[in-house]
Amino acid sequence: LAWGVALWSLATLLTPWAAAHSTLALLCVRAFFGLAEGVAMPSMTTLLSRWFPRDERASAVGISMAGFHMGNVVGLLLTPIMLSCIGISGPFILFASLGLLWVSTWSSGVTNNPQDSPFITRSELRLIQAGKQVHTPTNRAKPNPYLLLLLSKLPTWAIIFANMTNNWGYFVLLSWMPVYFQTVFNVNLKQAAWFSALPWATMAISGYYAGAASDFLIRTGHSVTSVRKIMQSIGFMGPGLSLLCLNYAKSPSCAAVFMTVALSLSSFSQAGFLLNMQDIAPECAGFLHGISNCAGTLAAIVSTIGTGYFVQWLGSFQAFLTVTAFLYFATTVFWILFATGERVF
Structure with a gap:
C-alpha cells in the first residue's frame, strides 16, 4: 500500500509536466497513476480482515472510507x-505532497499483521484473534483459490456485479456532478463545487453509521448474510430512487438534496459487498477485491464516457440517470438472490 501511494503521488506530481510535454506523455503518466492507485482498495481489504474481528469490520471500513470520501x-x-489563485500546477503539487507525507507516517507505524505491531496490547491481540476464531472454521492458512474456482461461484458474481454497479453510479456522480449543475442549472464552477461537495461530506458520515449499525446487528444475533443483504439493498435501492427523483429537480438546491440522499445511502454498500469479500474468502479477500475491482473499473470507464455520449445524443442528463437507477434495481435483485455471508473459499 505504501509503495502504491508513493508511486501515484509521484504520478500526480508529474501530471502538469506531462500535460505540457505531450498528449502521449500525459496518457502514460495517468495510466501509471491508475496502476499504482489500483492497490489501495485490495490492500485495505486485506489489512482490515487481519486487524479487526468480524463484528467490528464494518465500523472500521466506515471510518476508513470516511477519509476516502472527505x-x-x-x-x-x-x-x-487553487486553479484560480496559483495555477494549474498548484493542486497537483499539494495532493502529491500530502500523499508522500502520508507514506512516511504509514511506513513507520503500520505492520501487515497485528502480532507484528509494537503498538498493540496482548488483550487487543486476543480480541482480534478470538473474533476470527469464532467465524473461521480453521486457523490454518489456505492457498488462494484459482481464478476459475472463484468465478465458478454465484456469490463471487454477486460481489462483482455489485462492484460494477457501485462504481458505475459513483464515478458518474463524481465526474459529472459539477458539469450537471453547470449545464442544467447554469451555476458557475465555484458554486458547482460547493453543491458537489456536500453529498460527499454526508456520505462520509452515513458510511460510518452504516458500518456501526451493521456491526450492532451482527453482535445482537442477526446472521451475517441477512445483514449484508439489508445493507446492500439500502445501498442500491436508495440511490436508484433518488436518481429517478433527480430527474424532476427544479432548482440546484433541490438537486443537491437528491444527490446528497443518493450518495449518503450508497455508502451502505460499504457494509454490503465491500465487506462481503472478507466473509466469503477471508484468506484471499484482497485477491477477490482485485478481481471485482477490475470489473468495477471497467464499469466506471464505460459510465464516465457513456454519460458524455448520452447527454450529447439526447441533450439532457435524465435518460442516463434513469438507466443508472434501473441498473441499481437489477443488481439489488441479483444480490438478494445469490449473496451470502458464509465462507465459500
Whole structure:
C-alpha cells in the first residue's frame, strides 16, 4: 500500500509536466497513476480482515472510507480555488505532497499483521484473534483459490456485479456532478463545487453509521448474510430512487438534496459487498477485491464516457440517470438472490 501511494503521488506530481510535454506523455503518466492507485482498495481489504474481528469490520471500513470520501470534498473545494489563485500546477503539487507525507507516517507505524505491531496490547491481540476464531472454521492458512474456482461461484458474481454497479453510479456522480449543475442549472464552477461537495461530506458520515449499525446487528444475533443483504439493498435501492427523483429537480438546491440522499445511502454498500469479500474468502479477500475491482473499473470507464455520449445524443442528463437507477434495481435483485455471508473459499 505504501509503495502504491508513493508511486501515484509521484504520478500526480508529474501530471502538469506531462500535460505540457505531450498528449502521449500525459496518457502514460495517468495510466501509471491508475496502476499504482489500483492497490489501495485490495490492500485495505486485506489489512482490515487481519486487524479487526468480524463484528467490528464494518465500523472500521466506515471510518476508513470516511477519509476516502472527505478527500473528494477537499479536492472539489480546494481545486477551483487553487486553479484560480496559483495555477494549474498548484493542486497537483499539494495532493502529491500530502500523499508522500502520508507514506512516511504509514511506513513507520503500520505492520501487515497485528502480532507484528509494537503498538498493540496482548488483550487487543486476543480480541482480534478470538473474533476470527469464532467465524473461521480453521486457523490454518489456505492457498488462494484459482481464478476459475472463484468465478465458478454465484456469490463471487454477486460481489462483482455489485462492484460494477457501485462504481458505475459513483464515478458518474463524481465526474459529472459539477458539469450537471453547470449545464442544467447554469451555476458557475465555484458554486458547482460547493453543491458537489456536500453529498460527499454526508456520505462520509452515513458510511460510518452504516458500518456501526451493521456491526450492532451482527453482535445482537442477526446472521451475517441477512445483514449484508439489508445493507446492500439500502445501498442500491436508495440511490436508484433518488436518481429517478433527480430527474424532476427544479432548482440546484433541490438537486443537491437528491444527490446528497443518493450518495449518503450508497455508502451502505460499504457494509454490503465491500465487506462481503472478507466473509466469503477471508484468506484471499484482497485477491477477490482485485478481481471485482477490475470489473468495477471497467464499469466506471464505460459510465464516465457513456454519460458524455448520452447527454450529447439526447441533450439532457435524465435518460442516463434513469438507466443508472434501473441498473441499481437489477443488481439489488441479483444480490438478494445469490449473496451470502458464509465462507465459500
